[in-house]
Structures are given as structure tokens and as C-alpha cells.
Amino acid sequence: MATREDIYRALEGVNDPELGGNIVDLGMVSSVEVEDGVATIGIALTIAECPMRTQIEGDTRRRVAALEGIDEVVIETTAMTKAQRAELMGKARRWARDKAQPTQVAPTTRVVAVASGKGGVGKSSVSVNLALSLARSGFRVGVLDADIWGFSIPRMLGVRGPLTADDETRLIQPAHAHGISVVSTGLIIESEETALMWRGLMLSKALEQFLNQVQWGELDYLVIDLPPGTGDVQMALARMLPQAEMLVVTTPQKAAQKVAVRVADMARRSHMPVIGVVENMSSFTCEHGETYDLFGVGGGDELAADLSVPLLGRIPLDPSVVEGGDQGRPVVGNSDGGPAALAFRQLSERLVEAMPPAAAETCTGRIAKLVARMDEDLQAVNG
Ligand SMILES: Nc1ncnc2c1ncn2[C@@H]1O[C@H](COP(=O)(O)OP(=O)(O)O)[C@@H](O)[C@H]1O
């Protein structure tokens, strides 16, 4: 059963993109109450009328609803008083000065962590096809291969290393493939010796480097291919990148679904909301139009129902997925790519609906800054 503390922790994952901090640290959460499965959350917005409001409310609702024992989320928004706003602006300024943004991932970037309980269910195939489909829709997309030792992203996107660092900033520059920014251990390791060196590194340290020392730039979406299971990397990600949300990949098989439930449990414990489920390797349709359920049926639907999240996609078993992966050209990029390509496109559309990109023109922060500056100017004139 979620406590007030759990709710505050979950809310640390809600960013005010323009102010560049989370709503708890910015002092925008005015109250949290929880009773009989109903969470009531007071949020003080810098100004009452603003398009950002919908996003902050949506993120808040999703994060809190994902907590155990919460059936309903009530959000009560108020507008800040002049004094509160001044305090917030002070905080935001200090924030910018202390470079409180802990990673190189912009606060406006939506982070989709693709997870599964076990390997071989198609996590990497989903990651690259989702990323490419998002890029084709005009979004700025990055792929972080967090499957440190089981990496397959470079092969699947047909990209080679080694990555280089910027002389001045010393930040690692991502590789580019199909218009996507890509980082993977597979693009760093050049020889067996360097591989050995890296092996000494803790997995979560490697992830930390990828988040802190890569010049990701302004991305709309960052897709993270997680290693299978519920280990260090998943926990580290939840801690370092609170805006991350998890997309769980499963097969139609009941056994796979059980493992996937464990992943979702881990996500819950680490306050990472599950955005939805993807069922991969669903029924195979042969040239004669006959359909075979090789790996069972209903696993995705059941898991989604279990977790109370939407089933965002059902990707059929399709040899073109394997081919695309081996050739470094994800199948979703082919206009005549067949049933899997179509299913991947639908998946990315539904994901964008569930997790829309941050509004390009936000106004909460901008107007609040303006008001704060006017206050200061007035004071300067009067004083
Ligand atoms: N929908 C699919 N149809 C056919 N083959 C698939 C499909 N999804 C994945 N595969 C194949 O299954 C294998 C495992 O997929 P992969 O994405 O590497 O899984 P994971 O990252 O979970 O280990 C790969 O050879 C891949 O090409």
C-alpha cells in the first residue's frame, strides 16, 4: 500500500520541462493525501492558465496511479501566490547555477526504457524498430544500448564505432544511423583488452557514463534497451533518470508473462511507471493466409490487464524482423515491410499518444520568468 512518502517519490519523476526540475524539488507539490486508495494531490502552478498544465497533470496521474493500492488520483491545481512564485524562481535560478541537472539527458526528453524478464523475447528488435518509427515521424530520437554485455543495437542499426569525444567538452558524441543518435558498449570496445577493462566496471557505472558523459542534445525521445531481468541497471536507471518510463516486452506465452510481471514489480519498487506492454512474436501468418499461434495466445493482454496498463502493440512473428536486424535495416523502415513493419508503426503511434513529446513552446516557465523579472524591475524602480 503506497504511503505519502511513496507518492512524493513518484512525483520526483514529474518534471517541469522549462524550469528544468521536478515538481517536488521545485516546491510545486502543495499537498499529498491518501485515503482508501484515493490519492489527492495539490499542485501549485506558476500561473493558472497554461498548456503545460495538461502535461504535468497527465504525468502526475500516471505516476501515482502506478503505485500499489492507488485506485484513483485526484489532482487539485492552484495558482501560486506572488511570494511562492518568487521563491520558485529563486530555486530554479539556483538550480541552473549549480547545474543540478544530473545527466546529459534534457528534462524535456521522454525516456522509454524497453524491458523484459528474460532475453530473446525481442527487446532489442522492439527498441530499434520503435526508435526508427519515431524518427520517421519527425521526432529527434536517441537509442541507448544499456544491455552492456549483450549488446546488439550496433548490428541491428548497422552502425560501427569507435565513438569519439568532443575536444573541448570531453563529452562522448553519439554515432548516427537512420537519423538516430546511438550509443552502445559495442561502439566503444575495439579489442579484447579494452573489453576486459570495461568488464571491471560495474554495470550501473557504465550506464552512469552513458547518461552523464554523452552529448545527447535535445531529443524528443530516448529509447533505452535494458538488459534482461531486474538487476542493477534497471534500479540505477530509475534513480538517475526519474523521468524514465518502462515499456515491457513479453511473448504470448504464459511463462514469459510471469517473468514480465517480476519486471513490473521491480519497476514499481523503484518508482518507474510502466507505460504499457508490447506482445512480440504473436501469431504467424503464412503466405496462404493461415495463422499459427506458435507461442500461445493472450500473454500480452493478460499482462496488460494484470498491470492495469494498455497493450500498446502486438508484433507478429515475421522473418523480415530477423532479416532487418541482421542487415542493420530495421524492418519498420521498409514501406512494403509486411505485417511486422505495420505493427511496429502502430506501436510507435500509440506510444506517442500515451506519452506525447514535451510541448515545444511551453509557457508556464516563460511567463513566470517574465513576471519575476517585472517584479524585480519594479522593485528596482521603487527602491
Ligand atoms: N516479431 C519477430 N518475428 C520474428 N523474429 C523476431 C521477432 N522479434 C524478434 N525476433 C528475432 O528473435 C531474436 C531475438 O530478438 P532480440 O530482439 O535480439 O531479443 P532480446 O533483445 O530480447 O534478447 C532475434 O534473432 C530477432 O531477429
Ligand SMILES: [Mg+2]
Ligand atoms: Mg537484446
